[in-house]
Amino acid sequence: MFPPPNQTRILICDDLHEKALECFRKAGYEPELRLGMNEKELIAAVPGVHALVVRSATKITAPVLAAADTLAVVGRAGVGVDNVDCDAATMRGVVVMNTPTGNTTTTGELAIALLTSIARHIPRADRQTRGGDWKKKALMGTELTGKTLGVIGLGRIGRVVATRALGLSMNVIASDPFLSKAGASSPIDGVMLMSLEELLAQSDFVTLHVPISDDTRNLLSRERLALMKPGARLINAARGGLVDEVALAEALESGHLAGAALDVLAQEPPAPENPLLGREDVILTPHLGASSLEAQENVAVGIAEQISTYFQQGVAHNAVNAPAVSDHTLRSLRHYILLAEKMGRYLAQRTVEPIRKIEFTVSGEVQAEDDGYLALTFLVAVLSQGLEGGVNFVNAPGLANERGIRLLTACEEESSFFPSQLKARVSTKGGAETHLVTGTVFGEQPRFVRIDATHVDLAPEGVMLITKHNDRPGVLGAIGTVLGKANINIRRAELGPAKQSADGLASAFLTLYDDPADGVVAAVTALDGIEQVRRIRLG
Numbered sequence: 001m002f003p004p005p006n007q008t009r010i011l012i013c014d015d016l017h018e019k020a021l022e023c024f025r026k027a028g029y030e031p032e033l034r035l036g037m038n039e040k041e042l043i044a045a046v047p048g049v050h051a052l053v054v055r056s057a058t059k060i061t062a063p064v065l066a067a068a069d070t071l072a073v074v075g076r077a078g079v080g081v082d083n084v085d086c087d088a089a090t091m092r093g094v095v096v097m098n099t100p101t102g103n104t105t106t107t108g109e110l111a112i113a114l115l116t117s118i119a120r121h122i123p124r125a126d127r128q129t130r131g132g133d134w135k136k137k138a139l140m141g142t143e144l145t146g147k148t149l150g151v152i153g154l155g156r157i158g159r160v161v162a163t164r165a166l167g168l169s170m171n172v173i174a175s176d177p178f179l180s181k182a183g184a185s186s187p188i189d190g191v192m193l194m195s196l197e198e199l200l201a202q203s204d205f206v207t208l209h210v211p212i213s214d215d216t217r218n219l220l221s222r223e224r225l226a227l228m229k230p231g232a233r234l235i236n237a238a239r240g241g242l243v244d245e246v247a248l249a250e251a252l253e254s255g256h257l258a259g260a261a262l263d264v265l266a267q268e269p270p271a272p273e274n275p276l277l278g279r280e281d282v283i284l285t286p287h288l289g290a291s292s293l294e295a296q297e298n299v300a301v302g303i304a305e306q307i308s309t310y311f312q313q314g315v316a317h318n319a320v321n322a323p324a325v326s327d328h329t330l331r332s333l334r335h336y337i338l339l340a341e342k343m344g345r346y347l348a349q350r351t352v353e354p355i356r357k358i359e360f361t362v363s364g365e366v367q368a369e370d371d372g373y374l375a376l377t378f379l380v381a382v383l384s385q386g387l388e389g390g391v392n393f394v395n396a397p398g399l400a401n402e403r404g405i406r407l408l409t410a411c412e413e414e415s416s417f418f419p420s421q422l423k424a425r426v427s428t429k430g431g432a433e434t435h436l437v438t439g440t441v442f443g444e445q446p447r448f449v450r451i452d453a454t455h456v457d458l459a460p461e462g463v464m465l466i467t468k469h470n471d472r473p474g475v476l477g478a479i480g481t482v483l484g485k486a487n488i489n490i491r492r493a494e495l496g497p498a499k500q501s502a503d504g505l506a507s508a509f510l511t512l513y514d515d516p517a518d519g520v521v522a523a524v525t526a527l528d529g530i531e532q533v534r535r536i537r538l539g
Contacts, residue, residue: 002050002072002311005029009048009070010307013037014055016077017300027308043067051075051307054083056287062088073310075303078103078290080239081320082212090321093395097306097319101156102299103290108160110289111207111237114261115165118233119144119205121259123283142204145169150203152176152196152219153238154187158209162191175199200227205235212239222247225257233259237289240264249275252282263289322394323373332369336422339439339446340374342460342538343424344381346448349536350435350466353428355382358407361423364415375409378424415440421449454496456509460538462491463515467524468532471498471506475529479508482527486520489513505531 002008005028012020012033024031031053034045039061046052046068052060053075060074065088074084076098089096117123120141128135149165151158154176162172166188174186175196186193200206206228210216220234220243228234234257236243245266251257261283265274268287276282290299306317316322348355360375376393383391383399391399400407415421418440425436438450439460448458458464469475476493483490489512496507516524516535525533 005311008050008311010051010053011045011049012053013042013058014053014077016053016055017297019297020053020077020300020304023301023304024308027304027312029308029311039064046071050311053077053303053307056080056083058083060084060089065089065092065094068092068094073097073307073316075307077299077303079107080211082239086321087398090395091398093392095310095316095319095322095394097303097310097316099299099302099306100318102302103292103295104156105160106292106295107237107289108157108164110263110285111157111161111209111235112164112168114235114237114263114283114285115149115205115207116144118235118259118261118283124280144205147171147204148173148202150175150199150206151191152199152206152208153210154191154193155209157238158207159188161207161209162188166190170205173199173202196224197227200224201229203229203232205233207235208238208242210238210242212241217241218244220244220248222250225251228257230256231258233257233261235261237263240266240268245274245276249279252279259283261285263287319394323371323376329369329371329373333366333373335441335444335446336366336370336374336420337377339441339460340377340422340424341381342446343422343437343439343448344378345385345538346437346460346464346536347424347426347435348382348385350437350534351426351428351433353433354403355405355426356429357427357431358382358405359410359423359425359427360407361410361412362420363412363423364418364420366420366422367411367413370411372409374422375407378422379407382426418449451494451509452496452507453500454494454507454509456494458492458494458509458511461511462538463512464536464538465508465510465512465516465521465524466534466536467508467510467530468501468503468505469508470529470531472529475506475527476508478527479510479524479530482520482523483510483512483516486516486523487514488516488520 008029010024010029010031012031015035021031037045042064046064048070049068050070051073054060055077062085071094073095074089076084079098079100081096081098084096086096121139125139148171151162151172151174154174162174165172172191174191174193222244225247248260259281263285264287270277310316360378362370362374376396379400380391380393380396383396421438421440423438427434436452437448439446439448446460448456448460491511491513494509498504498506521533521535524530
């Protein structure tokens with residue numbers, strides 16, 4: 001799948017802890033360091049590169065990805081991937097992975113530091129004292145004990161902040177759309193879940209811990225800032241762009257809010273005209289969330305290990321655009337993975353018109369191990385039959401969507417006839433053409449057990465010849481004669497009587513030892529009584 005380590009090029013684009021280099025070398029890779037490149041320089045550097053490693057400074061844009069002809073993975077040593085064009089990477093089949101746990105504690109502790117600092121005006125007090133101004137009255141702060149902290153986003157970092165705040169004897173409430181949608185109780189004892197609007201109205205301090213996306217951009221808009229409790233203070237150590245900064249400056253100027261502490265801004269570094277820069281009631285830090293010795297080592301080693309594992313085992317841990325499958329799961333599913341691939345190849349070649357709908361069902365014991373991986377394997381196999389390379393587990397869903405293909409999946413705890421089975425049905429536009437195949441694994445051998453309405457027992461290997469013909473004596477013999485003259489032996493034959501078919505035609509499913517030439521297929525098609533012939537290469 002990937003070249004050997006001594007031929008694999010890993011390009012590190014941002015300053016990374018030296019232990020990451022040690023980790024790569026221990027795995028047999030020799031990474032290249034090219035720091036501080038702009039887009040033009042990156043475009044020139046990426047051809048022939050298999051992995052890019054970045055922090056937050058380097059931008060992996062669509063033009064960079066287009067120039068990276070051998071790129072397989074972009075590794076972000078940190079959490080946010082907003083400096084990577086993930087959509088462009090996905091469509092090019094490039095895995096984008098991050099290290100979501102490496103800086104969890106560090107970022108959570110920074111949010112608490114900002115919380116205490118804004119409560120007691122510590123940065124302003126330091127500036128004034130150094131300037132010779134020893135006046136305490138203007139620096140009157142507020143205690144945290146008994147105050148209400150509203151945590152927006154109760155993921156890993158949000159939970160660190162919430163538990164630390166409980167330790168400071170604060171009342172902690174939280175809003176999280178995923179937890180709320182599931183109707184779940186809070187994952188932390190003593191933390192009450194509520195809507196965002198309720199949280200804003202009740203909180204003395206509000207801290208943000210959500211990713212930046214189209215759904216969360218300007219999450220705290222002018223309207224939502226107006227919902228905040230008068231005199232409240234805002235902390236953002238998550239992502240710039242979550243807060244409308246102009247509206248925040250206005251809320252501070254009007255006295256509606258008492259202060260803000262921001263480690264992140266929509267534009268970093270901020271433009272000189274940013275209205276927050278000159279305000280004494282605002283603390284600004286230069287995106288220090290992951291800036292601790294421990295965090296930098298953790299994320300650097302983490303991304304080096306993940307990239308090495310991906311190249312050596314094909315498992316993409318912490319990928320933001322691809323499934324991560326454990327070695328145990330791959331071993332457990334390996335025969336069904338092969339079966340799903342064969343089923344996809346078969347149906348893609350069996351269908352004359354473009355496929356528009358796929359229904360894929362996993363039944364029986366295997367469904368407990370599968371988490372959508374088998375359906376994705378099937379989809380990759382289907383698309384690979386019609387596209388010239390470049391289809392993989394990363395870009396298959398996007399490519400299917402581009403082509404108007406709907407993938408519907410289902411799991412059933414019990415299988416009708418076998419301990420486990422896979423069933424796939426594909427349909428063309430308007431259901432004009434529909435084909436079905438069901439498979440299972442006998443021992444360690446994938447088998448097709450049903451094709452359309454016919455129950456069969458076929459090993460999906462080599463070449464299959466499928467005919468639709470008049471159900472009368474001599475037709476199969478004539479097919480055998482044509483194949484015999486071409487010195488092509490039949491591995492196995494399964495027959496579907498006309499009475500099982502809606503079109504009144506019989507079917508023959510022949511697996512062959514050799515691939516018949518086009519002339520041989522044409523000769524079979526020309527036989528009297530033959531209505532249709534399909535040659536399917538299963539590999």
